[in-house]
Amino acid sequence: MSMESLTASAVPCNPASKTMRVMTSSSTSSSSSAFVRIPCSSGSLTRLKLMVINNTERTSVSCSALEPESKESSSENAVPEVLEFQPHSNMPVMPPEWREREEKRKAEEAMRNTQGITIRRRPPTGPPLHNVGPFQFKIQSEGNTPRNILEEIVWHKDCEIAQMKERTPLTALAKAMAGVAPTKDFVGTLKARAAETERPALIAEVKKASPSRGVIQQNFDPVVRIAQAYEKGGAACLSVLTDSKYFQGSFENLGLIHAAGVQCPLLCKEFIIDAWQIYKARVSGADAVLLIAAVLPDQDLTYMTKIAKALGMAALIEVHSKREMERVLGLSGVELIGINNRSLETFKVDINNTVDLLKGETGQTIHERGIVVVGESGLFTPEDIAVVQAAGVSAVLVGESLVKQDDPCAAIAGLYGKDISRKMNNEVTLPVA
Ligand SMILES: O=P(O)(O)OC[C@@H](O)[C@@H](O)c1c[nH]c2ccccc12
Structure with missing residues (x-):
């Protein structure tokens, strides 16, 4: 040797x-x-x-x-x-x-x-x-x-974005923007639907898998079986996961749902850490983007919210803790806050997180400022919907409980304990952003 x-x-x-x-x-x-x-x-x-x-x-x-x-x-x-x-x-x-x-x-x-x-x-x-x-x-x-899954996702995203930017630089995205249809009013639609149904408006999520649950739906047909069924069942808006490594989603799915003529405004569910992704979301047909307060410092939240608005999109700012909620309420231009009941660091789910974060003065401030709050994750039953509605949300974001069922349209009525679909003769006219 x-x-x-x-x-x-x-x-x-x-x-x-x-x-x-x-x-x-x-x-x-x-x-x-x-x-x-x-x-x-x-x-x-x-x-x-x-x-x-x-x-x-x-x-x-x-x-x-x-x-x-x-x-x-x-x-x-x-x-x-x-x-x-x-x-x-x-x-x-x-x-x-x-x-x-x-x-x-x-x-x-x-x-x-x-x-x-x-x-x-x-x-x-x-x-x-x-x-x-x-x-x-x-x-x-x-x-x-990485110390936890969220950190791992974000670090991986960094590398992924670098590659994607090489293939499609920002200038190419900016050019492609000219060909996409005007955005729809995400926040306006949530408000209108909540008033109509007297229940929190539904953002139904097109989600094949997640790091905490693995594959949720094997028979995953994002457009017909899921997105169109959600719309039929009365979802106000849809959320489409675009992360491929951890959620088996894609920008292609978002593009296909948009191209299929689904009327519900679309949220691009992505781990955004770079403004390039906001442009990519817009080109793929999104009407809103997710910004995670656990990942983005105040400066980025403000800057990215402005970019989203400049492109005609809404920004859903997601918080999980009191500290994050306080930070976000300290920013200007915030219209839509999501309270995640699942910790993206530990996967622990507790729907009382929404209740806790809206208690007292915080809830009051949010109400006075006309901010729309979305209760996110871990919602399965009409009782769960009632809990977060009583806490003060005007919308909910639901994935697993709908997507795992064979009939996502019927699953919506099951989740709400009533039919919330738009009536056939009730032509849908969505506000334009
Ligand atoms: O499948 P659920 O438990 O109904 O959750 C949906 C949605 O809230 C969840 O997918 C989610 C909330 N915030 C996120 C941020 C990134 C990825 C996913 C999420």
Whole structure:
């Protein structure tokens, strides 16, 4: 077995690491692994698994951090794969561009923290790559591992948007805008339907799957079986999930529903972190977009609401906690707030979240300002609808309980405990935005 020594550069996410010499076994073969040990800042050792993936000129090495070594396992005998590790004193410097980016990211992170936003945005280029001689590798650390599903989705979205922008730049979207029909009044429709039915207006969601529930409906035909059935059943508006990786949705579904001539205004249900997505939503036929307060700082919420309005769309700003509700009420131009009963971080669902967040002064302020509130998630029965209606919502957003049933149209009557469909001779004329 040949032995080859490699020199690693500094590992910025581990301040204690220095240039190190790592000896790996059979590093000339195309796939081999070795364990190396590097000291943590605390002085204890962290064991890393180093995987040589391909031994060409740009060989990459994946490197995953194992738990810090316990006293028992730190003996050479317990970890025979550890071959050699030697820190040297000549620590290479972090490249200046990376340091600049890192500083910017830290400043943004600090600003988010002051607003209580726990969801971190990944630096635009992702976590640093480390070089070990001809090898490049990433070390998993607290800083580059998502802490919950929402953070994972948002980080993935960042990469996805970069690719989508490359295929369709903003200029192309702006051009395509000329060919799309005028938007419909999302908020006006909710108000009108709530007044008509004396029940919260329904935003019915076209949702095939979710990270918490897996696939909800195998027989998923977004246009005919679902969207058109929802409209027939009396939905005021529709929500169409466009995230593909976690919800198996698509912008194509949104476009198809729009093109099929569905009259209900459409909400583009997406994890928006970049203004490009708002343009994409509009071009795909959306009349409203979702902005999540747990993800977007105040500045972004305000800026993106303005963009949505400038494009003729409404912005549904989603909150989950009291803190987020307070932040959103501190912004101007807010017309539509969604209270999510499901935590996107833990998946815990509690319909009393809507009740709690509308209690007292908050509910009063919302009422006085004429803001339309939507109760979101976990609504299954007429009793659930009654609970959130009594709390003060004028609309509800429902996915799972409708989409999982074979007849989504009949499911609406079941959910409301009454027929809320528009009558046949009652021609639908929707307000135009
Ligand atoms: O399927 P439910 O429990 O009826 O929930 C619908 C809707 O509220 C939920 O899909 C949702 C609310 N906010 C979101 C944000 C992103 C993705 C999905 C959501």
